[in-house]
Amino acid sequence: MATLHLHDVKKAFASTHVLHGINLDVADGEMIVIVGASGCGKSTLLRIVAGLETATSGQVIIGGQEVTGLEPADRDVAMVFQNYALYPHMTVAQNMGYGLKIRGLPRLEIDKRVQAAADLLGIGHLLDRRPRQLSGGQRQRVAMGRAIVREPKLFLFDEPLSNLDAKLRVQMRAEIRRLQKRLGVTSLFVTHDQVEAMTLGDRLVVMNQGRAAQVATPMEVWAKPADTYVAGFIGSPSMNFLPGTLEAGGTAVRLDHGLLLPLPDGRRGAPDGHKVTLGIRPEHLLPGTGGLSMQVELVEPLGGESVIHGRLPDGTALTARLPGTAHGEGTLGVILPLESLHVFDAETGRRMEPAAH
Amino acid sequence: MQKKVIFKGWVLPVALLLPQLVITGVFFFWPAGQAVYQSFLREDAFGLSSQFVGFENFADVLTDPTWLDAAGRTVLFSSAVAGLALAVALFLAVQADKHIRGADTYKTLLIWPYAVAPAVAAVLWLFMFHPNIGLFGRMLNGLGIPWDYKLNGGQAMLLVILASAWKQVSYNFIFFLAGLQSIPKSVLEAAAIDGARPMRRFWTVVFPLLTPTAFFLLVVNLVYAFFDTFGVIHSLTQGGPGKATETLIYRVYTDGVMNLNLGSSAAQSVILMILVIALTVVQFRYIERKVHY
Numbered sequence: 001m002a003t004l005h006l007h008d009v010k011k012a013f014a015s016t017h018v019l020h021g022i023n024l025d026v027a028d029g030e031m032i033v034i035v036g037a038s039g040c041g042k043s044t045l046l047r048i049v050a051g052l053e054t055a056t057s058g059q060v061i062i063g064g065q066e067v068t069g070l071e072p073a074d075r076d077v078a079m080v081f082q083n084y085a086l087y088p089h090m091t092v093a094q095n096m097g098y099g100l101k102i103r104g105l106p107r108l109e110i111d112k113r114v115q116a117a118a119d120l121l122g123i124g125h126l127l128d129r130r131p132r133q134l135s136g137g138q139r140q141r142v143a144m145g146r147a148i149v150r151e152p153k154l155f156l157f158d159e160p161l162s163n164l165d166a167k168l169r170v171q172m173r174a175e176i177r178r179l180q181k182r183l184g185v186t187s188l189f190v191t192h193d194q195v196e197a198m199t200l201g202d203r204l205v206v207m208n209q210g211r212a213a214q215v216a217t218p219m220e221v222w223a224k225p226a227d228t229y230v231a232g233f234i235g236s237p238s239m240n241f242l243p244g245t246l247e248a249g250g251t252a253v254r255l256d257h258g259l260l261l262p263l264p265d266g267r268r269g270a271p272d273g274h275k276v277t278l279g280i281r282p283e284h285l286l287p288g289t290g291g292l293s294m295q296v297e298l299v300e301p302l303g304g305e306s307v308i309h310g311r312l313p314d315g316t317a318l319t320a321r322l323p324g325t326a327h328g329e330g331t332l333g334v335i336l337p338l339e340s341l342h343v344f345d346a347e348t349g350r351r352m353e354p355a356a357h
Numbered sequence: 358m359q360k361k362v363i364f365k366g367w368v369l370p371v372a373l374l375l376p377q378l379v380i381t382g383v384f385f386f387w388p389a390g391q392a393v394y395q396s397f398l399r400e401d402a403f404g405l406s407s408q409f410v411g412f413e414n415f416a417d418v419l420t421d422p423t424w425l426d427a428a429g430r431t432v433l434f435s436s437a438v439a440g441l442a443l444a445v446a447l448f449l450a451v452q453a454d455k456h457i458r459g460a461d462t463y464k465t466l467l468i469w470p471y472a473v474a475p476a477v478a479a480v481l482w483l484f485m486f487h488p489n490i491g492l493f494g495r496m497l498n499g500l501g502i503p504w505d506y507k508l509n510g511g512q513a514m515l516l517v518i519l520a521s522a523w524k525q526v527s528y529n530f531i532f533f534l535a536g537l538q539s540i541p542k543s544v545l546e547a548a549a550i551d552g553a554r555p556m557r558r559f560w561t562v563v564f565p566l567l568t569p570t571a572f573f574l575l576v577v578n579l580v581y582a583f584f585d586t587f588g589v590i591h592s593l594t595q596g597g598p599g600k601a602t603e604t605l606i607y608r609v610y611t612d613g614v615m616n617l618n619l620g621s622s623a624a625q626s627v628i629l630m631i632l633v634i635a636l637t638v639v640q641f642r643y644i645e646r647k648v649h650y
Contacts, residue, residue: 052546073552085543089565098561099551150551 002063002153002186003028004049009058011044018044020210021058029184031177033201035191037233040207043158046190050156051075063153078147079156082163084139086131092118092142093127099150117148120179137168144176148183155180155187161196173199194234198222206230224342228349231279231342237307237319239279243346246274250355253278253343257312259292264338266354275346282307284340285320291335294318301325308332389630395623407620414624423600424608424625431604434518435582441522442578443571446529451559453530454537464534471527475588482520483593506594510601513594517602520593521586529574536570537563576640580633605629 004026011019018041026032034042047053049060051072060068067075078099086095096117097110118124121141131139140160147155157176161169177200180187189200197204198218206214206221206229214226225231231239244255250267253276254260261278268276294310308320310332320334343352364370396414398407418424453464470478488494488505497504506512540563548558587606590596596603596611603611606629613622
């Protein structure tokens, strides 16, 4: 158990810059989920913390100790890999006890800790098997067990659930969260799956092209995305974006379609005529007239509700998630509840907060 | 995954198999059959008549102290060749598996010796270690180390072992390299995070995962050392000095071709044949099944 501090961590492979200065402070026992699309540098960041890659510049501090230049062996961290990375020639018990054996613990102590961890994970009866005799879910548990027995300062998870089928993934997700809370080990969890991110993390790090676009709690990321990338990445289906300009002293937005939407939460600190991007989540759109009128192109019924894909008259795509399944093709009127609007700067993509009163 | 192909009739499958069957028949079963047949016969001194003697040739060979000496020598020679070739190849493969500059060139160069014919390889070593004209031979003598493999049996043995092992390193290297590359990188990273230093990682993770490859290569190398080293020995030492480098396969040649003792020579080759069959059985029955991850 320990804290983790990343200070301006940068990484470049030859001339390709992968990480552009990541800063992160993780509290003791906190679960941080690093989420982002493929190639955003999230796995590289995790590997730098593990010591499998060396940062080009910056510092990694685990439990107050600077470990930037240390080998993985000297960092006292444990990692769960996407393909589990179990030792194929060892039994489950040997797999789990390998790290302890290297540290020179007495055999009895190793056996005791392996048994305890195995029981915790419900794989106590599999200790004599070899990895190839196990199912995907069981292998996943062994990989977890190998991390747990070490009682490390940090748990690192590198997309550990992506090789499991959908049902098992949900089950393991809950299990990982329960274990992590129970053991209270500071954890970094890398994933590209936003549902995993939302459900697992105390806080999220949303990465975009080697930068941390936002570091915040899942609800904050969802309710107040820092920029259009985060807004579009978190939430399913993705947030709708509509171009517009500020008007009325920054207290309203005129959409390019002509619709004027007052901003109930206050003035935005930019001159009238400033180009903005207005964001609204599909689930916040309501059916009704007086708002926008969209041409429905596709209806995806999900049971209790439907996702409706359509276009505005000028061709802008719009998605709505509406209750019920009785939606047909044709024209659909939607209204935009004012309190659910997000305003972003059209040029930088940054969120524009209401100015202080 | 085995796929079953079903042919209509038997003409096409037989026609497709025929070339392989003919080659195996003409170049293996026929001569092997001849050897077995010959091994039960004894010829008179002039080669004009032969008579059936049962297992007498085998009994003679197996009780002949010089044959038993050659057998012991072969065991020593083969273990040394296999051990050396495997160890060197493993070391080189581990080095080549690292991220190094010019790795491809390095690998290609290491594979070349396999393309060199045994006799040519022997000549190469001869030019290096000949006491009078060899570069290293002259150097050793110049340094006051008496070197003459044509007189010193131990040195002769050392030289044929080196030359034979050198030829086999390339082959082993390819297999070891492929074996190393098939070990998932994440397994090694997991070991590193578990606290294993490079040497420990090698002996507790990499090496155990290479054992199937190593066992396969061990059998192949032993068979090579038993049978395929004739060319090297013949070109370098002709089994000499004295009988210092006379292995079983070389003795088959001296007894059969030089001394024209066909019955004994045939019996010896049948014994060798049984040995290689045994090795192959070990290879397929035991190793392929037991050592598998």
